[in-house]
Amino acid sequence: MELRCKNLLSIGDLVPTEITHILDTAASMKEVSERDIKKVPTLRGKTVINLFFEPSTRTRTSFEIAGKRLSADVVNISASSSSVVKGETLRDTGENLQAMHPDLIVVRHSCAGAPKMLADVLPSAIINAGDGAHEHPTQALLDAFTMRERKGSLAGLKVAIIGDITHSRVARSNIFLLNMMGAQVCVSGPQTMVPRFIESLGVTFIPSIIDAVRDVDVIMMLRIQLERQSQSLFPTIREYSRFFGLNRTVLSHARPDVLVMHPGPVNRGIEMSADVMDGPKSIILEQVTNGVAVRMALMYLLIGK
């Protein structure tokens, strides 16, 4: 089976059968990371460039390890150490990188649409690794993989996404993907951080976190993105934490088999208390492990030929 798209810019590029295919492929890829010799020769001779204009630990490392486990040559570029600081435009940076014949460019940028802009002008494959508050499709895929692995199926799953919905590309990609796969999504958070008309995306808005977590299979907490907030959207961090943080008390209203997820990085003690984060319901580190398998699957499917 083939993906129809050359790039992965948003979840909307995919159809449900393709999502299932990516997740099935990732399930097989996971075994490679459990070997003593964690490397297969599949992408030998292919070049992957990680072009990151925003800080990242998890995503960049995850793409780098995924590429290396498939034997691709991986080059990392971060904006702070590149010619971007000398004033080069995004398009020029892209075209100069393209002149060195990469097969895949993984782009993270603070502007929504930056990966799309590069994809329109460059012949190499592009993966969006997060663009502004728009989308982060590989995160949604690894979240879906983790949920499917734990719960068996995505169809019929109830998921609560809680926190800064407005600024969250993770929330958007997850909402699109989960809706497409037949899961039910509700969102919760301060009204100042939940877009008006959020229901038009096919989700329900539940103002109280306790009501939101009550009957769901998965609680996905989001990070407070102070770097994207231009105005103060809540009075104090302490108040936010008190009303919308996930702690033992809130969790006691949830089902006993609920799973707690977070795309990272976690503001420990703000959106999630330390005991919940380190507790038995938290599968945050599984998400990170699965991220490598999902990105290996995507690289194999996009540039494996």
Add this chain to the structure above:
Amino acid sequence: MTEQKIIMDTSDIDRTLNRIAFELWEHNRGSETFAFIGIRRRGVSIANRLSRKLQEFTGVRIPVGALDITLYRDDLSEIASHPVLKKTEIPFPIKGTKIYLCDDVLYTGRTIRAALDGINDLGRPEAIRLVVLIDRGHRELPIQPDYTGRNITTTKGERVEVLLQEDDGIDQAFITGGA
């Protein structure tokens, strides 16, 4: 529809695997430190059958692993569609074990080359022996089977297919096409 020439039926396949199982046991008398690895898909079914037969004859259970060679193929850039990746599952240590690598049809030898690379990445076996149900010739690499069910003469244009109960609901080997 192109003509199908059936070359093996249920009883042929069963007799052949019986013979291979006995040969294998004879060559390994006194030693149980060997294991089967089947190449997905049908090689796994052949490996399972050999293991089952040995258990019936001798009471000894020989472990079976499944190897997916997709990630080791040398023709990914040439084939039209991505092969669907399946899991490699080897439930025993490769290191120091004598491996009987099983596949249904041996043709160019490139699948076996990929499988040898795959096994080596998992550990250093004591030895690898090759078991195939059908050898149809036309090798492109210096690879030969140690145990062959049946040698058949084919032209390059022909297709040789093996269907097995576990994967296809029927036991049969046949040739189609050709000039």
